[in-house]
Amino acid sequence: MADPAGADLKTTPLNALHISLGGKMVPFAGYSMPVQYPLGVLKEHLHTRAHAGLFDVSHMGQAELTGDDVIGALESLIPGDLKGLAAGRIRYSTLLTETGGIIDDLMITKPAEPGSEKKLFLIVNAGCKEGDFDHILRRLGSRIKLTRFEDRALLALQGPSAAKVLVRFAAGCDAMAFMSSRVAKFALASGHDVDVRLFRSGYTGEDGYEISIPGDRAEAVANALLAQPEIQPIGLGARDSLRLEAGLCLYGSDIDTTTTPVEANLSWIIGKRRKLEGGFPGANKIIEQINMGAQKMRVGIQPIGKAPARAHTEILDEIGKTIGEITSGGFGPSVNKPVAMGYIQTAFATPGTKVQLMVRGQTLPAEVVALPFAPHRYFKSKS
Amino acid sequence: MSQLRFTKDHEWVRVEGTTATVGITEFAQGQLGDVVFVEVPTKGKALNAGGEAAVVESVKAASEVYAPVSGSVTEGNAALPDAPDTVNKDPQGAGWFFKMTISNPSELDALMDQAAYDKFVADAS
Known part of the structure; x- marks a missing residue:
């Protein structure tokens, strides 16, 4: 072409x-x-x-934040514990709206190299990078310097x-x-x-x-x-x-400003200290959701047959009432069957719950399952 | 003698008298990529020209296969659902989707012959 x-x-x-x-x-x-x-x-x-x-992901946004209190500054925009992040380590987190919605998910690295004590390295999504960096500058511009690595x-x-x-x-x-x-x-x-x-x-x-x-x-x-x-x-x-x-979220499909980290089943990114202290956008709502539960949850959905269920497929309960929606779905080549994830009313979020999917006007059987579909095989250090 | 015709949606139709065999073209399978799911219509299903007749899905996307002409399904390719990659390997042979009767042969006039389809594909790419 x-x-x-x-x-x-x-x-x-x-x-x-x-x-x-x-x-x-x-x-x-x-x-x-x-x-x-x-x-x-x-x-x-x-x-x-x-x-x-080998994947080219150069479209993603790379930037460095520098400032005397760069950690405190960025903690005011995310729910993760950066104070407790050791030098040389990476933390997965989310930029949040005032109501706890996810502006973007990102990787935050605390560099270990000498002279980088006041720096954080960020990698953000390609489609969000302009908005993310604007947001960071607007909120933190007086406290940090942001250097983009275009x-x-x-x-x-x-x-x-x-x-x-x-x-x-x-x-x-x-x-x-x-x-x-x-x-x-x-x-x-x-x-x-x-x-x-x-x-x-x-x-x-x-x-x-x-x-x-x-x-x-x-x-x-x-x-x-x-x-x-x-x-x-x-x-x-x-x-x-x-x-x-691998059960990982795609920004814009599985998470966005209408979903909180708790609803997205990402509560693990909220640091213990942050839960106690708050001090991040949407903290009240997010902490309440941790304690009281959220209305909806992101779950794995396993279609029982061979037909994949794509994003925006309606999820129904066994009597045909709408209880959620697929946000990502397709065929999983390694598990050799269809795989999907989506949001479902919390009452139906337990793995093993039988549900139905509305695919091309027909209901197909499916089941709520634990994520991931393919087991994570991350490197484990020998200690 | 059979004659081969093509639609703008990249279906092929092999016409033999008043019956036809339908599938998707080599170009279509290439665009679609690895086919992982196929749903073919059952015998007796009534089809309207341009209406949805079958489903073909790759890892990434779902697509419809449309009926090139009106008629009635006489056979769906029962081998395809268990071996959807046949659509990639032999799209214009063993990867056929369904056979049908042709209720209105004049609808064939609206379809492209091989030369016109080749030009259509060349212009689109």
């Missing part, structure tokens, strides 16, 4: 590589991104779980072979704890080192890394990784099916 992406789309530093790899480019969050490569979504998904895959690329290397592949280029990275981060040298065969920041995290439920790279060195790093026999390039299609099987 000539240029299905259109003229107004931004491109990542790996755009030429995607095209040379045969990536099928589609518009996503204002960027031209590969939805799949010639391998196809199904095999890309299975390859990632069997070996490892020129940096972000790669995700995900799968059980990720560590043994990456350690060929970045010595010691295989010992990094899950949800930890550090700067590293990525050694190219040319003898040149590329300064990168590694995060042992991801969006597939597998072990793996996210790698922040200066944009002009991203293609060299990507090519070095793609030359490894275990690695295939993976598009956004498989990224979505992998995260869905």
